[in-house]
Amino acid sequence: MSRKPISLRTELPLLIWLxxxxxxxxxxxxxxxxxxxxxxxxxxxxxFYLPPVELSGRFNVLRAFPFALVFLAKVVAASFQVxxxxxxxxxxxxNAVVEVPLRSHSDLMVTATGHVLSLIPGSxxxxxxxxxxxxxxxxxxxxxxxDAARLRKEVQDTEAGLIRIMGTKxxxxxxxxxxxxxxxxxxxxxxx
Amino acid sequence: MTPEAGGVDAxxxxxxxxxxxxxxxxxxxxxxxxxxxxxxxxxxxxxTKPQVLGLFLLLAxxxxxxxxxxxWPVLVVAWIFQLLTVPVSAHMVGRAGxxxxxLHPELLSVDELEAVVRRSAAEQEGTGTGPASTAxxxxxxxxxxxxxxGEAGDGALRGAAGQxxxxxxxxxxxxxxxxG
Numbered sequence: 001m002s003r004k005p006i007s008l009r010t011e012l013p014l015l016i017w018l019x020x021x022x023x024x025x026x027x028x029x030x031x032x033x034x035x036x037x038x039x040x041x042x043x044x045x046x047x048f049y050l051p052p053v054e055l056s057g058r059f060n061v062l063r064a065f066p067f068a069l070v071f072l073a074k075v076v077a078a079s080f081q082v083x084x085x086x087x088x089x090x091x092x093x094x095n096a097v098v099e100v101p102l103r104s105h106s107d108l109m110v111t112a113t114g115h116v117l118s119l120i121p122g123s124x125x126x127x128x129x130x131x132x133x134x135x136x137x138x139x140x141x142x143x144x145x146x147d148a149a150r151l152r153k154e155v156q157d158t159e160a161g162l163i164r165i166m167g168t169k170x171x172x173x174x175x176x177x178x179x180x181x182x183x184x185x186x187x188x189x190x191x192x
Numbered sequence: 193m194t195p196e197a198g199g200v201d202a203x204x205x206x207x208x209x210x211x212x213x214x215x216x217x218x219x220x221x222x223x224x225x226x227x228x229x230x231x232x233x234x235x236x237x238x239x240t241k242p243q244v245l246g247l248f249l250l251l252a253x254x255x256x257x258x259x260x261x262x263x264w265p266v267l268v269v270a271w272i273f274q275l276l277t278v279p280v281s282a283h284m285v286g287r288a289g290x291x292x293x294x295l296h297p298e299l300l301s302v303d304e305l306e307a308v309v310r311r312s313a314a315e316q317e318g319t320g321t322g323p324a325s326t327a328x329x330x331x332x333x334x335x336x337x338x339x340x341x342g343e344a345g346d347g348a349l350r351g352a353a354g355q356x357x358x359x360x361x362x363x364x365x366x367x368x369x370x371x372g
Contacts, residue, residue, distance in 0.1 A: 090230075095231075
């Protein structure tokens with residue numbers, strides 16, 4: 001097992017998160033407790049080594065806040081939709097497995113997109129092809145090609161939102177270049 | 193107690209009540225969904241997703257009633273762990289369900305994964321390389337890995353390709369139950 005040495009800076013978000021969890025579990029945010037928590041976090045991060053998560057180095061809070069609100073609204077709306085489907089359609093519901101190629105090839109971005117989609121009721125990541133960063137998504141109540149195209153567009157919009165929040169500069173530029181001219185999208189299935 | 197404080201209390205109690213009832217309703221959805229939906233994957237939608245909102249509402253209700261600041265970090269951490277783990281478990285069950293054919297193809301309007309699996313299976317058998325695929329080139333080892341047809345995958349492939357008679361029987365039973 002080869003160990004890449006990680007700089008303290010890359011590890012900092014993880015350490016801060018561990019300290020917050022420590023404080024939350026003790027329900028005590030006094031300096032002494034936090035200091036002890038930080039000590040334990042350091043030791044744990046050193047002993048139980050995990051491959052570092054490659055963050056892009058940018059995080060746009062102004063974009064993140066509306067994204068979180070929209071996400072919450074979608075979760076609420078989709079939850080009620082699932083209730084409706086469960087009660088009204090039940091066994092007659094028609095689904096689909098849709099292939100959606102993503103723009104980004106970073107593991108973090110694919111994971112984040114998959115997580116956000118899976119949390120919104122109605123879509124579920126069935127399979128991930130990491131080499132081409134393609135998600136295979138099981139969508140609830142997808143009756144025809146138009147619905148599938150809508151699902152595909154939603155997935156790509158979600159990814160675009162995440163890239164705007166925390167994608168790398170290169171990804172962001174590629175996204176801007178793609179969205180700037182409203183002409184034919186390069187993405188498959190954009191035109192049904 | 194001043195009447196104003198009483199008013200605030202009443203509002204908080206009312207909001208708590210709404211949150212509790214809605215949260216419980218979300219959990220009820222999971223049960224209804226499990227009973228009503230026809231196959232494993234649509235059941236997974238009902239069983240995992242509304243819970244996220246349900247737990248959020250219940251935790252918020254707890255936070256509102258406790259009225260001590262130190263409960264909030266615990267509640268937030270609890271919800272974040274829920275956010276992190278629910279998609280993973282849903283993905284694992286969905287993925288395993290797809291591979292073991294616990295799904296009803298006739299209920300899928302579009303299935304774009306099937307072709308990829310079939311192509312990958314064909315490559316594994318060594319019968320043909322197939323045309324250039326949309327999901328990775330033929331020599332890409334990672335695709336095999338992703339589709340579980342890698343090291344341990346041979347068995348999984350056999351399972352998917354040939355040995356699924358049991359599964360199919362199972363599926364049929366499922367279907368009958370769904371229709372009934």
